[in-house]
Amino acid sequence: MKQILAINGSPRAHGNTAALLERAALPLREAGYTVEIVQLSKMDLRPCRGCAACVEKGFRCKTQDEIEILLDQMRAADGILLASPIYMWQVSTLLKQVFDRLVSYFHRPDPQLVGKPVFVLSTSAGPFVYRKGIAYMEEIAHHLGMRPAGHLSQLGASPKPVNGKVFGRFLKLVEGSRTDHRPSLKELFNFMLQQGSAMAFLPEDRKYFIEHGWDKGLYYYPCKINFLKRGIMRFVGWAAGKFAGKIVDESAA
Numbered sequence: 001m002k003q004i005l006a007i008n009g010s011p012r013a014h015g016n017t018a019a020l021l022e023r024a025a026l027p028l029r030e031a032g033y034t035v036e037i038v039q040l041s042k043m044d045l046r047p048c049r050g051c052a053a054c055v056e057k058g059f060r061c062k063t064q065d066e067i068e069i070l071l072d073q074m075r076a077a078d079g080i081l082l083a084s085p086i087y088m089w090q091v092s093t094l095l096k097q098v099f100d101r102l103v104s105y106f107h108r109p110d111p112q113l114v115g116k117p118v119f120v121l122s123t124s125a126g127p128f129v130y131r132k133g134i135a136y137m138e139e140i141a142h143h144l145g146m147r148p149a150g151h152l153s154q155l156g157a158s159p160k161p162v163n164g165k166v167f168g169r170f171l172k173l174v175e176g177s178r179t180d181h182r183p184s185l186k187e188l189f190n191f192m193l194q195q196g197s198a199m200a201f202l203p204e205d206r207k208y209f210i211e212h213g214w215d216k217g218l219y220y221y222p223c224k225i226n227f228l229k230r231g232i233m234r235f236v237g238w239a240a241g242k243f244a245g246k247i248v249d250e251s252a253a
């Protein structure tokens with residue numbers, strides 16, 4: 001049975017976002033999935049202290065809290081629902097705080113998170129304001145090597161049932177194999193960016209990419225990439241290699 005982890009980034013464990021996740025879990029459970037809902041507000045999660053030792057030296061974070069428990073839950077899941085209320089046009093502080101703690105995985109993606117399907121949810125008071133928050137959660141998922149596969153936003157004060165059809169693409173990825181994966185241009189571009197900066201800048205990143213066999217190739221793992229996308233990405237790689245040094249030199253001046 002496939003396991004879905006639902007992460008609620010709201011500081012309110014019984015608030016609107018928690019209620020949306022409960023509604024979202026219904027069609028998934030009916031379809032036979034196990035859905036575990038995790039309230040970040042109930043976990044001991046501290047902010048990043050900004051030492052950057054995890055990124056620059058590959059050290060384990062010295063902050064003693066439950067971030068590793070959360071990471072292990074994410075690793076074990078077949079798919080992730082990532083939810084946040086919209087606060088001041090963005091995700092909650094609590095969720096942002098968790099993202100900050102994952103900065104080393106942004107540089108050196110965790111192989112157990114790479115390729116994991118993510119579905120993003122939010123609640124807000126007003127319509128249309130969710131876009132930046134949703135786009136941000138999807139962006140971070142991309143940078144961690146995961147695969148955003150749909151989103152849903154509802155007004156907190158007007159709860160509606162969640163139609164299971166909204167999870168169509170997400171569940172297809174949950175059920176599918178990596179070799180069936182056809183990465184989007186965005187996914188390929190993101191990988192190339194990570195690969196390029198890993199090989200050019202931090203020795204720690206470079207070593208990690210080589211160790212994982214990610215220093216060459218167009219994606220983290222063998223998958224279907226059509227001729228056109230291959231061509232575009234080879235060109236982007238060539239152009240980035242040609243101009244990256246120049247851009248860095250100029251911004252340092």
Ligand SMILES: Cc1cc2nc3c(=O)[nH]c(=O)nc-3n(C[C@H](O)[C@H](O)[C@H](O)COP(=O)(O)O)c2cc1C
Pocket residue numbers: 010011012014015016017018085086087088089090123124125126127129155156157
């Ligand atoms: C600090 C704060 C900031 C908020 N900012 C916004 C906002 O920018 N746009 C909006 O539409 N709603 C905003 N809201 C309303 C929440 O997004 C909305 O009530 C949401 O459903 C709350 O979810 P929760 O119960 O899980 O916290 C804000 C609420 C709070 C407490």
